[in-house]
Structures are given as C-alpha cells and as structure tokens.
C-alpha cells in the first residue's frame with residue numbers, strides 16, 4: 001500500500017514537471033516584455049513558462065465597427081497557430097479585445113480549450129492620457145495574467161478586492177488588487193494544477 005502511494009506521488013510530480021505554459025506575444029507586445037513576465041508567473045504557478053515566437057492578427061480580423069478583436073477569434077488563432085502544444089497557451093496582446101455583452105475586457109480564458117489571453121491596450125497609462133510608465137504597465141499586465149490563468153485553472157471571480165481573481169470593472173480595480181491569489185483561491189488553484 002505504501003509503495004502505491006509513493007508511486008502515485010511520483011507520477012503526479014512527473015506530470016506537473018512536463019507541463020509547459022506557452023506565452024505568445026501578439027500584435028505589438030514585445031518578446032522581451034513576455035521574457036520579463038515569465039519568471040514572475042513561474043513564481044506564482046510553479047509551471048515552466050516559455051516565450052514563443054510572436055503572432056500577428058491582421059486588422060481585417062477585428063470587428064470593423066468596434067475596431068476590437070472578438071475574444072473567440074483570438075482564441076481560435078492561438079489554437080490554430082500552436083496545434084501540437086503540450087500545456088496551456090497564454091497570449092499577451094497589444095490590441096483591444098471584447099466579448100459578448102462587454103464593451104471591452106482586460107483578458108479571459110477558456111478552461112476547456114486551455115487557452116487564455118490578456119490585452120495590454122487598456123492597461124497602458126497612455127490609454128488614460130497619462131505618461132507612459134513601464135513599471136505600471138508591467139504590474140497591471142502581471143495581475144491580469146494571473147487572473148486569466150486562474151480562470152484557465154478553473155477559478156471563478158473572488159469577492160476579495162485584493163485578490164488577483166477579483167473582477168476588474170475598470171483600471172482602478174486592477175490597480176487596487178495584488179499580483180497574487182488570496183489564500184482560498186490559492187488553495188483551489190493548487191488543487192487544479
């Protein structure tokens with residue numbers, strides 16, 4: 001009996017070690033920016049993150065009136081570009097995105113398709129008429145990446161305004177939350193990854 005437990009534990013550790021999360025720079029996001037995000041995400045998820053080659057979505061694939069990309073279109077492009085991948089895909093996109101009944105979104109994920117995306121478009125201080133600030137853009141992007149990956153691992157929104165799983169109605173909510181999960185969400189994500 002004791003042997004079987006040890007074997008199961010070894011197998012779990014082996015599976016976790018194999019899983020890789022692919023970070024994909026899309027439309028204007030730099031590879032270097034993703035290279036900086038990778039170690040911060042590794043620290044929070046204990047997965048190996050690898051930056052893939054950038055992907056470009058043509059403006060003709062955006063909604064012509066809204067000039068925004070539909071979330072499902074972005075997911076489909078990511079899934080088509082990395083068909084043989086082994087693990088989750090996280091796209092970091094410079095263009096604005098939306099989904100049904102939302103004017104815009106900072107990011108989202110599909111747990112079933114194991115794909116997530118974050119848009120830096122409205123995370124940039126310049127979008128709000130403020131001076132460019134790389135540190136702020138980076139922190140906001142990290143928070144929304146933790147949030148989107150949380151969804152990819154099956155987490156729902158959290159009521160704690162400091163938790164990364166708190167839903168950001170606006171940039172003020174993003175600025176108020178932390179780059180980490182609260183204790184309850186952390187426990188849940190550990191059980192799912």
Ligand SMILES: [Zn+2]
Nearest residue numbers: 147151157167
């Ligand atoms: Zn969310």
Ligand SMILES: [Zn+2]
Nearest residue numbers: 158163182185
């Ligand atoms: Zn939480």
